Amino acid sequence: PFERGGADPFPHPVPPLSILLPHAQRMLLRTLYTLGVAYSREDIDRVRDRTDLAELAAEVTKVRRSGRSVMAVCPFHQEKTPSLSIDAARGLFHCFGCGKSGDVFQWVQETQSTDFVGALELLARRANVTLTEDPTAKRRRGRRESLVSATQIAVEFFNDQLKKSPEAGRARSYLRSRGYEGDIVDRFMLGYSPDTWDALIEHLKEHGVNTRTMEEAGLISKSRQGRPIDRFRGRLMFPIYDLRGDPVGFGARILEGDGPKYLNSPETPIYRKSNLLYGLNWAKGAIVREHEAVVVEGYTDVIAFHLADHPVAVASCGTALGNDHLDLLRRFTEKVVLAFDGDAAGANAALRGFDLAVPADIDLRV
Ligand SMILES: [Zn+2]
Structure with missing residues (x-):
């Protein structure tokens, strides 16, 4: 679908993906910890090494290779010209349009709506790697x-x-x-x-x-x-x-x-309430599509957003909104809107918990 040569249709500057690596590793470690995954570290690394992210991406979107650079039409936001850069050697992706980035496992998690273990098992089958379970896990x-x-x-x-x-x-x-x-x-x-x-x-x-x-x-x-x-x-x-x-x-x-x-x-x-948001399991797809998550006060508010056909709402469960909640949301969007009851007490109570230590890459609005 893409022709080689001609003018470069990608206006975005392309920094080395290595700067994204620490972030991706942190995300992966956190995922492993959260799910108590039952597979060994070695197997996970083997699957990663044997997976070609450019090939994998080509199964769900348009991929354009030129030399070492691989660009793809981003499946996480609406676009016609590719702004998602793939580092096939490291197995990492980053979209210069919507900011989404991650590794091969996150790619599968996001494009196939599965969890880490599901992504690992799928990629292991694809790469002919037999997974052995870690007994403690x-x-x-x-x-x-x-x-x-x-x-x-x-x-x-x-x-x-x-x-x-x-x-x-x-x-x-x-x-x-x-x-x-x-x-x-x-x-x-x-x-x-x-x-x-x-x-x-x-x-x-x-x-x-x-x-x-x-x-x-x-x-x-x-x-x-x-x-x-x-x-x-x-x-x-x-x-x-x-x-x-x-x-x-x-x-x-x-x-x-x-x-x-x-x-x-x-x-x-x-x-673990610091790591849970009510409604996120239903809302995550819409949050990615609409580039926005709305944090509301209660369970019934979440349901009301779904009824109003705007299913991007989540609520913390019996605790104030904290940084772990924002980390969770950041996996799906950079824009988080806090929609609390008109009274300032509600908003203050919700914000006090994390002392406004909002990560710089989140666009937080009240
Ligand atoms: Zn994108």
């Missing part, structure tokens, strides 16, 4: 899977209760009063936690989940007598998903009686 991953699976069972249980239980009438009328129909309930897997001590515990037991897992997943707490009880009772349940779309915890809104308006899951191995 494998155990950690096994633990993670059982916590996610217990949380998933709870998500489905609460969702079922919301739709069918007579006791959930109040929750249903609250949702109706906000204009939420049945499709919203299923799209966001909203739920209702019965106002009893052990409805969830009994349900989880039937599904073979042991008490230790329930406790580690933050689904139960202890009564004054030290007996395990359901942590969430008589509340409207908002399941919180991580970036991969795995359910990791809950935000729970009170419907009547005493107690905090919102109760969240405690910190667990899978629910």
